[in-house]
Amino acid sequence: MLYSISSSNYPLEYASSGILDSPNQFLHQRRCIDTFVLIIVQTGTLYITMADREYEIGPNQFIFLFPYIVHFGTRPSNGRLTYFWMHFKILDPDARLYDSHALETQGTNFNDLIQRYRKDRKDKSSQTPDHVEECKEYYLLPAAGSLNRSKMAPLICQFVLDMTKRDHYKITWRCHYLASYLVLETSYEATLMRDEENKRIDPKVLSIMEYIRTHYPEPISAKSIAASFGYHPTYIERIFKSNTGYALTYYINKVRIEASQNLLLNSIRKVGSIATMCGFSDVKYFIRVFKKYIGMSPSQYRKSISQKKINLQ
Secondary structure, eight states: OEEEEEETTSOOEEEEEEEEEESSOOOOOOBOOSSEEEEEEEESOEEEEETTEEEEEOTTEEEEEOTTSOEEESSOOSSOEEEEEEEEEOOOTTOEEEEGGGSSSSSOOHHHHHHHHHHHHHHOSSOOOHHHHTOOOEEEEESEEEOOTTOHHHHHHHHHHHHHHHTTTOOOHHHHHHHHHHHHHHHHHHHHHHHHHHTTOOHHHHHHHHHHHHHTTSOOOHHHHHHHHTSOHHHHHHHHHHHHSSOHHHHHHHHHHHHHHHHHHHOOOOHHHHHHHTTOSOHHHHHHHHHHHHSSOHHHHHHHHHHHHHHHO
8 A cells, every 4th residue: 555654844735625425426537636635435435546556435434645646436436425525735845655565564564654754864865954853743644544433534624614615715824734634633543443453453342442532531430431332331341351451441541641641741730630631530549540650750750751851952
């Protein structure tokens, strides 16, 4: 599969967007253009070929059509087909396109692709701005994939459409940043889904994991989660542990602690406030759990991260 990788230090350049709604027999035209195209299918199946590979893109799935590569409809759709589409450009001068099958690594490992991209940037003879070398986040765009159950990407699609309509289809800086947000979210969801599919996790457990990632600030527990999904708590705990290797309570706290780390790093909120925001009603219990997972207290963690920033400067 093809992958596009670029630095997220560069916002994307939005070009246009819209909704295709075809009652039957839609066949995508043959073309080769100078922009990326993101397509997220809502209903039906899009049959399309790019770089000599045929894709069948169904509901809650997406495809990135890459610039300067010919793409065309493989065959007409059966029945109604609706999808969101957005044209955009990547401004990173060091953006790369990789074929995972051509890499020397075995399988498709996202970390391997990132490392290859970083190495290629360093090996490039042209001068790259210093701030690009500090980049820790990337647009990692697989040619095709599935979105997760959060429905966040389709929601952003609707934001894009509503905003452009409200602005009378004038391209503004908000278009560029919303386009960047949508592509980053699609990339993030695709990565999550790929990891989860590789682990062959039960769909019920995937739904529970997404529920926890969304509701961790609330007072959730094995009992409340079981009630939300209509299962017995013992059953929920058993299938979760067998699929993920984590006890359910351990995973809930893991998600909460990861959120608290981000807040400690990126805000000046007090530890007690962060504990509450991350679902801990007792600050002493939060500190005890944080130390168990991270190996130091929240205050020590914040101080160590601040010191590292000073040393880097």
